[in-house]
Amino acid sequence: MNMSSANVSERAQQPPALAISTVIFALRPDSERTRPTLWLPLVRRTRQPFRDLWALPGGPLSATESLQDAAARNLQETTGLQPSYLEQLYAFGGLDRSPSQRVVSIVYWALVKPDEAALARETENVRWFRADRLDKLAFDHNLIVDYGLWRLRNKVEYGSIAYDLLGDRFTLAQVREVYEAVLGRTLDPANFRRHLRATPDIEATDEYLQGVRHRPPRLYRYTGAAAQRNNGPLSQSG
């Protein structure tokens, strides 16, 4: 999207508009294969911008609806679905998402069980697509789908956020203290140490805690991926 400087200054005077969109994932068998894959419903745009491209179901936020209610209503209107799992995914607010006004989209996502997905409506302008085989979608909706898939992958694997609250070197007791502070309960030190030593993401160093005279504890470092600082598909574009 090329914008003249006149357009840029016009945009700067308007407050950003708010919209709600939804990404709905379901497992479906593929016609060519037996193994099920992830699918999602999309809506064909019937007007500019991005006319005739497919887009996530969505619309503007009305002044009298909560974010979640707006997402649920929109989803129901386009696909007929009322998923049991509907959760906020992310707010997308990049400066150039839409060619006209700046739009901040608060995106919800739904995971749909097979029996729910079987009830979904398909029409000429609402269709299901394989999530890993999408063409160019309207706006930044490919990025939003990629982000949804990434969050889904993250959620099924173990998260390790404790190390973002610690320095570069730490004792095993300090890791336990993070967990205890976060969970609000004490943990058995021996069990925790055993559990932690079995994780591949931390590594013993040759250093020991300073200032402790009797048997100073060994320092460790985190070697796992910085999942928290890597925002997946969002890392490049914010």
Added chain:
Amino acid sequence: MNMSSANVSERAQQPPALAISTVIFALRPDSERTRPTLWLPLVRRTRQPFRDLWALPGGPLSATESLQDAAARNLQETTGLQPSYLEQLYAFGGLDRSPSQRVVSIVYWALVKPDEAALARETENVRWFRADRLDKLAFDHNLIVDYGLWRLRNKVEYGSIAYDLLGDRFTLAQVREVYEAVLGRTLDPANFRRHLRATPDIEATDEYLQGVRHRPPRLYRYTGAAAQRNNGPLSQSG
């Protein structure tokens, strides 16, 4: 907050305003105890609404800043911090969050390492508080802090989202298929089955998959907490 019906209809005509807020957690030792606990910086409000109450650092979204940039700038201006970990937490958009105009707040959160936290500025109107001992804050900011703490707890424990993509009864192979579809790679069936049997969250039933003649596989059911459908402190108020 009591609102007359005149106020309600005035509000319904204004588009919702957008604001950015930040929750910053750091581990700090407590003066009374040796074990560190979670702390966060707050800003004293110097005008109405909620004058003299403490609030999360934040402000309106300017038209020419990305959401993340606005959060980082705001954080830097109030506390002097430039945390290495700054991530979107949630968009709060309830209808009655603010007594005047409807405000949708996109909240970012930062986890701050001890060496970063040591550099934080404190002034008369910017102070650090223990996260588990807060008085009544301005707006819905107690709820936002509670939600941040809940997300933090969730992140340190194992997540189990696969069961939201399955029916009430499933085979172990179907669980593996969810993981494979989500992770985009195949998993060793024997290893996966062993791993899954060791988790306390699924339970064998007396039922078997229908329509399979030779050795039909057993069906299981999920018995763990429905973490995905429980939105923690947000469950009540949306």
